[in-house]
Amino acid sequence: MNDDKKTLFDKVWDAHVVDTVPDGPQIIYIDKHLIHEVTSPQAFAELESRDLKIFRPEQIVATADHNVPTLHQEQPIRDELSRNQVQQLTENCEKNNIELFGLGHQYQGIVHIIAPELGITQPGMSIVCGDSHTSTHGAFGAIAFGIGTSQVAQVFASQCLLLNKPKSMRITVNGKLNENVQPKDVILYIISKIGTDGGTGYFCEYAGSVFEEMSMEGRMTVCNMSIEMGARGGMIAPDETTFEYVQGRKFAPKGEDWDEKVAYWNTLKTDKGAIFDKELSFDASEIYPMITYGTNPGMGISIHEVIPSPQSESEAKALQYMGLQAGQALSSIKVNYVFIGSCTNARIEDFRSAAQYIKGKSKSEAVKALIVPGSQQVVKQIYEEGLDKIFNEAGFQIRQPGCSACLAMNDDKIPEGEYCVSTSNRNFEGRQGQGARTILASPLTAAKAAIEGRISAFENLN
Numbered sequence: 001m002n003d004d005k006k007t008l009f010d011k012v013w014d015a016h017v018v019d020t021v022p023d024g025p026q027i028i029y030i031d032k033h034l035i036h037e038v039t040s041p042q043a044f045a046e047l048e049s050r051d052l053k054i055f056r057p058e059q060i061v062a063t064a065d066h067n068v069p070t071l072h073q074e075q076p077i078r079d080e081l082s083r084n085q086v087q088q089l090t091e092n093c094e095k096n097n098i099e100l101f102g103l104g105h106q107y108q109g110i111v112h113i114i115a116p117e118l119g120i121t122q123p124g125m126s127i128v129c130g131d132s133h134t135s136t137h138g139a140f141g142a143i144a145f146g147i148g149t150s151q152v153a154q155v156f157a158s159q160c161l162l163l164n165k166p167k168s169m170r171i172t173v174n175g176k177l178n179e180n181v182q183p184k185d186v187i188l189y190i191i192s193k194i195g196t197d198g199g200t201g202y203f204c205e206y207a208g209s210v211f212e213e214m215s216m217e218g219r220m221t222v223c224n225m226s227i228e229m230g231a232r233g234g235m236i237a238p239d240e241t242t243f244e245y246v247q248g249r250k251f252a253p254k255g256e257d258w259d260e261k262v263a264y265w266n267t268l269k270t271d272k273g274a275i276f277d278k279e280l281s282f283d284a285s286e287i288y289p290m291i292t293y294g295t296n297p298g299m300g301i302s303i304h305e306v307i308p309s310p311q312s313e314s315e316a317k318a319l320q321y322m323g324l325q326a327g328q329a330l331s332s333i334k335v336n337y338v339f340i341g342s343c344t345n346a347r348i349e350d351f352r353s354a355a356q357y358i359k360g361k362s363k364s365e366a367v368k369a370l371i372v373p374g375s376q377q378v379v380k381q382i383y384e385e386g387l388d389k390i391f392n393e394a395g396f397q398i399r400q401p402g403c404s405a406c407l408a409m410n411d412d413k414i415p416e417g418e419y420c421v422s423t424s425n426r427n428f429e430g431r432q433g434q435g436a437r438t439i440l441a442s443p444l445t446a447a448k449a450a451i452e453g454r455i456s457a458f459e460n461l462n
């Protein structure tokens with residue numbers, strides 16, 4: 001074993017170890033704690049019941065995203081449960097001096113979209129949130145992962161977590177991506193190959209030319225879905241692309257502090273010869289635009305393939321739920337909804353790529369098409385760049401920021417039995433509404449499905 005050689009994960013982890021239980025777990029310091037309205041109330045209540053104070057409120061950032069409506073956010077929330085949760089978050093933040101970007105705030109949005117865009121997410125940090133898609137922030141070379149509500153309380157009280165170090169895994173993708181392949185397709189492809197438990201027990205580093213050449217927003221899309229292959233989190237070594245993205249953002253380091261940070265961040269790379277517990281590699285040229293046809297994100301195929309035969313009872317059940325049959329062509333599915341949004345794909349680049357395709361076209365009459373920006377800042381960009389006109393002219397509806405139809409926790413639900421081509425990350429039974437049928441895809445593929453009312457391959461594949 002090459003003990004002196006460290007992985008990117010080791011370097012960031014080791015820098016956060018406060019104490020080690022001999023042959024046991026370690027106490028890890030947490031730099032940033034993100035919270036939202038769904039998983040924080042019980043943790044606040046626990047602290048209160050034990051008469052404990054929030055240890056470092058200045059390291060916590062809150063937003064309201066999961067159950068907020070995406071229409072008329074300026075009005076009181078109609079749904080009682082949602083209204084109470086959002087109200088409770090506001091009260092808890094006020095009481096405990098926690099920065100809240102709540103409804104109506106210029107920085108409000110999906111927690112995994114706002115932290116990076118505000119420069120809160122930085123390389124080398126440890127970041128947690130009571131939310132599984134916290135893995136998104138790993139795109140910056142941070143150790144970022146979702147935690148349960150009792151751990152949220154632990155971090156509130158101590159700014160630390162007691163953790164066992166996960167195993168290490170590296171996924172390398174080299175080569176040149178095919179035309180119309182987006183970062184979403186890369187991660188859907190990986191999950192279709194390794195399955196939804198391929199990363200279980202591991203923290204995954206993505207390496208290779210494909211990720212090196214990818215934009216920060218694309219890297220976030222990839223890391224976001226690490227959790228869907230079972231990994232604790234995913235990360236990508238910070239580089240010039242990362243620094244350029246972070247520099248100048250509201251909470252990014254400035255002046256001398258910036259130079260010092262960049263010097264440190266430059267050291268955050270896996271050493272040559274460092275050993276991973278598991279290594280996988282894929283060839284970029286084999287990746288085509290992807291879609292899912294089942295009820296887990298691993299049930300994915302290239303867009304020009306037909307629905308495969310089920311390999312297990314659960315796959316057969318998934319096909320039944322989806323109303324699909326082995327051998328069926330994707331083009332025969334009548335698409336009812338298209339949802340471009342969620343913490344996977346609701347950043348400006350996602351909307352730019354969709355708008356570029358949509359420009360001058362009209363959506364199919366059979367399709368309801370929703371554009372749900374990930375944050376107020378993304379909304380602003382959409383209007384500044386004139387993308388709103390493209391979407392409106394094509395018959396797409398632009399909503400206000402929130403998790404929206406990614407999960408059926410707010411008003412944006414897909415009706416039973418209907419098909420939704422969605423840029424979100426989960427296609428579980430009932431995820432978008434009871435009986436709703438979710439087909440995961442990239443923003444570009446989703447935009448195309450909205451125009452055509454069906455799923456079809458891009459020209460270069462015909």
Ligand SMILES: CC(C)[C@H](C(=O)O)[C@@H](O)C(=O)O
Binds near residue numbers: 039130146
């Ligand atoms: C509500 C929250 C706990 C949940 C998660 O942890 O991921 C949600 O964000 C999701 O995507 O299912």
Ligand code: SF4
Binds near residue numbers: 342403
């Ligand atoms: S957008 Fe979807 S996946 Fe992301 S945090 Fe919200 S509910 Fe979870």
